[in-house]
Amino acid sequence: MYTLSANQYGKAEIHLVRIYRDSPRHEIRDLTVTTSLRGDFEDAYTTGDQSKVLPTDTQKNTAFAFAKTHGEGAVEDYALALGRHFVDNDEFAREATIEVLVDGWDRVVVGGAEHEHTWVRRGPERRTVRVDAVGTGDDQRLEVTGGVTDLVILKSTGSEFHGFHKDEYTTLGETDDRILATSIDAAWRFGTFPADWDAAFDAARAALVGTFATWHSLALQQTLWQIGQAVLDAVPELAEVKLAAPNKHHFLYDFSRFTVEPPIPNDNEVFHADDRPYGLIEATVTRS
Ligand SMILES: O=c1[nH]c(=O)c2[nH]c(=O)[nH]c2[nH]1
Numbered sequence: 001m002y003t004l005s006a007n008q009y010g011k012a013e014i015h016l017v018r019i020y021r022d023s024p025r026h027e028i029r030d031l032t033v034t035t036s037l038r039g040d041f042e043d044a045y046t047t048g049d050q051s052k053v054l055p056t057d058t059q060k061n062t063a064f065a066f067a068k069t070h071g072e073g074a075v076e077d078y079a080l081a082l083g084r085h086f087v088d089n090d091e092f093a094r095e096a097t098i099e100v101l102v103d104g105w106d107r108v109v110v111g112g113a114e115h116e117h118t119w120v121r122r123g124p125e126r127r128t129v130r131v132d133a134v135g136t137g138d139d140q141r142l143e144v145t146g147g148v149t150d151l152v153i154l155k156s157t158g159s160e161f162h163g164f165h166k167d168e169y170t171t172l173g174e175t176d177d178r179i180l181a182t183s184i185d186a187a188w189r190f191g192t193f194p195a196d197w198d199a200a201f202d203a204a205r206a207a208l209v210g211t212f213a214t215w216h217s218l219a220l221q222q223t224l225w226q227i228g229q230a231v232l233d234a235v236p237e238l239a240e241v242k243l244a245a246p247n248k249h250h251f252l253y254d255f256s257r258f259t260v261e262p263p264i265p266n267d268n269e270v271f272h273a274d275d276r277p278y279g280l281i282e283a284t285v286t287r288s
């Protein structure tokens with residue numbers, strides 16, 4: 001005997017672009033939306049009865065329609081409307097998760113002036129929004145998590161790594177001056193909703209990058225702990241911050257192997273940027 005112990009279904013990576021063209025200066029919003037529904041869907045798997053399954057195609061259509069009908073506020077408002085819609089209107093869906101990746105576009109500058117309807121793509125950093133909607137009516141629970149993914153950041157000094165535990169396989173040298181580089185994934189969960197989602201995002205992101213820059217790091221672990229606290233300090237509505245940071249190693253290139261005269265110095269100037277393997281440092285910081 002086997003049990004279908006978990007299931008969910010939805011449409012992944014609905015890539016939609018909304019242009020706001022109320023004035024000659026257009027605005028752009030570029031979203032990649034994933035919907036997931038959980039509820040009374042076991043029969044669809046175990047007997048093949050699809051009578052309770054709202055097609056993923058319909059979920060995709062709804063995401064596009066809501067970009068027009070619920071697209072005036074912040075991305076969080078759009079995701080909340082979509083999540084609420086599924087649990088409120090689909091009698092078989094008990095829980096909905098809406099995940100949104102937001103691609104940034106920067107306005108092109110022509111002759112010193114920002115162009116009104118042309119942008120170049122930012123990136124790879126993307127803002128993230130996740131809404132979990134559970135239940136209906138007075139018992140409904142709505143959870144919002146904001147964040148960033150692929151925020152690539154590097155500091156060329158102000159980072160050390162020494163005093164670590166060693167065994168017979170340890171070869172890593174100790175350093176009191178190294179490059180610290182990473183690509184941060186951060187997810188901050190709101191305990192209460194802020195008045196202004198965009199201002200909350202800006203404050204959290206500024207705390208993250210500002211702390212990375214200014215904190216003199218003894219390890220990526222310590223930097224993450226500092227970032228987590230700074231983000232919670234910056235946005236009082238946040239309950240928790242999850243951070244994942246691959247250590248993008250930069251190894252000093254060893255010129256001492258060359259026989260060239262005079263020898264070429266390398267005073268922390270030329271590095272081999274190695275993409276893998278990488279250390280992966282993770283932390284969750286929670287408001288007590
Ligand atoms: O900040 C770091 N933390 C580590 O755990 C670690 N391990 C390693 O080899 N280099 C680093 N750097």
